[in-house]
Amino acid sequence: MKCAMYIAVLVTLVASPLQAALKLPPYLKSCSKSDPNFSVCALKNGIAAIPFLVKGDAKYHIPVLDPLHLEHVDIAQGTGPVKINLILDDVNVRGLKEAELKAVSFDEQKKEISIELFVKGQALSVDSKYKIDGQVLVLPIKGNGDVNLKVDNVGATFKCGYNLVNGEDGKEYIKIKDSSLDFTLTKAVFDFRNLFNGNKALGKINITCQN
Secondary structure (H helix, E strand, O other): OHHHHHHHHHHHHHHOOOOOOOOOOOOOOOOOOOOOOHHHHHHHHHHHHHHHHOOOEHHHOEOOOOOEEEEEEEEEEOOOOEEEEEEEEEEEEEOHHHOEEEEEEEEOOOOEEEEEEEEOOOOEEEEEEEEEEEEEOOEEEEEEEEEEEEEEOEEEEEEEEEEEEEOOOOOEEEEEEEEEEEEEOOEEEEEEEOEHHHOOOOOEEEEEEEO
8 A cells, every 4th residue: 555655654764864955854763874773773773753744744755644635545355255456546544553564574685575564453444435347146236336444453565676876966865676576464344335237225235354
């Protein structure tokens, strides 16, 4: 998800011993490259920064993260008992201010960064317009309208590689590449309105998925 990536990139700035293109704001504290507890320092400073990051920072092109607005999201599930193509528009995500930074790993030799986030309990919810086409077990599902999603205990792991590039000032900078974002959760409840394209008997349905 876009929001976690923004947090991860900013936390990377906290953790990085290299120069940042902009002077770090007061809420982003750097860690010394020679610190034997470098990861502990990065984690501590990242935890302190999250309450400020979720408010957004125009200078660093960081949007407000709670609520976070996304124009468009595509979700495809093509195997198993649930096969759907789900399109979400005008998406609003609430609860990211409750995100906990759990781990920060910065491998200078492999040029890899790993960051783990966790949102405990039922803090995270999503409201959106949707369009869906698919099948749950033997039941075809098609429709469009409003949807509310509530998820429990969401874990996110952001991983990326990076290159070191020389700036015009002669200093080295980090350039992020090959990023990935994986999620886990214990429960998700989808409340779709107007499924089955207006069939009043079936049009309001609640789908619960548990891990």
